[in-house]
Amino acid sequence: MDVSLQVLTMLFFVAGAAGFIDAMAGGGGLITLPALLAAGVSPAQALATNKLQSSFGSFSASLYFIRNGHVKLKEMGLAIVCTYIGAATGAELVQRIDASVLTTLIPGLLISISLYFLLAPQTRRDSSKQPLNPLWFALTVGTCIGFYDGFFGPGTGSIFAVCFILLGHCNLVQATARAKVLNFTSNIAALTFFLIAGLPIWKIGLVMAVGQFLGGRLGAKVVIAKGQKWIRPLVIIMCLIMALKLLLEQYQQWFQSIF
Template sequence: MQGSIGTATATYMMIKSSKISWSGIKSLMLPAFIGAAIGTIAVQFINTDILSFIIPVVLLFIAVYFLISPSLTQNNEEPKLSSRKYKYGVIPLIGYYDGMFGPGTGSFFTLSGIACRGQDLLTSTAMAKPLNFSTNIASLIIFLLAGHVAWIVGILMMIGQIIGAWIGSHCLFKINPTYLRGVVVLMCSGMLIKYAHSMGWIDFI
């Protein structure tokens, strides 16, 4: 719920400022939506205890990749994957991941744009916003139908998402890509530490 409003705000800002083209992104949003819907349905039938082990691995992977990958600071390269394979293979797979697990989905969309389509970091980050919105709204619809939405917490978090998305969208194309990757590494590391503490794996006292 909170993710949907945050990515919706960011998407609106990206399109309004002409950082992304609606005609260029809309065809990718449906595969992302479908993948997330399937993933959200699937998570209703699995033992969610496994998420406690998968989530920290995912966060660690994203942090390490953004920290050491040299391609993130390079300019646009030749696409390594056709637009069709990217659209019908990679995008739904990431959408499925978001529907089932979630953390780091925006970063995965960003990484896929760089690794598969040869986009630069800033462009890929901007295009990740509407794709992430599609996956978030798909999951929200399924969770609403299943009655699994925490309304009070969700509404409070939506306020923070709107503020953060508005500020972040204004800063995205003004920030040095090196600093952007540093922010991603810092946030993933912080989330990993917070998650490990909440699970009782580490103790600060």
């Protein structure tokens, strides 16, 4: 795919902003995936390239959290394994779906996940209840959300964080740190299968990866609750705009085919 310098520059800054936002509040994929689709990348290649570049952002944030003692990998071994299996399954399944189906499905998924985050109430941990058993957490949350990330992806970090708060009774920093580790796991699992299929566009993916890495490192340093108050609405609005744009393009092509 031939990509202009202007488009690559735009995608670099989009990825940097997404990495920053993703480390703080999750939902970076709600920006990068629509941006890739708007740049003319096919749905399957957009999903694969998005995984390539987002892996660098989630790795950057995960490394920062691990080095600063906010998460211990030994305590998350089973969740990591289940997440990997779920994501690998989702990535394999999405490759078997017809491209035209994906083109129709993606805008609807973007709108649905955006509305969920827009309408979801403020999440707080309940210390009066027992946290979910780590085994069941890994088997249910790890596998299911991993599958979602392998199949589609945007919003995965936020969903993981919510589960760690509600079911694991973690505070905001702990939930964000653990969510990043599992998000990186699912990214790598899906990316492995996409690489085998030769789907990622390397020129775009690597340029965006640099932006993701820088944004993810910066965002991890400023993980605070206040950030979610203004960043998340902006992410959701941008995502809805891009989803509507994709829908309008689809219906325009449909009307042109009829008339």
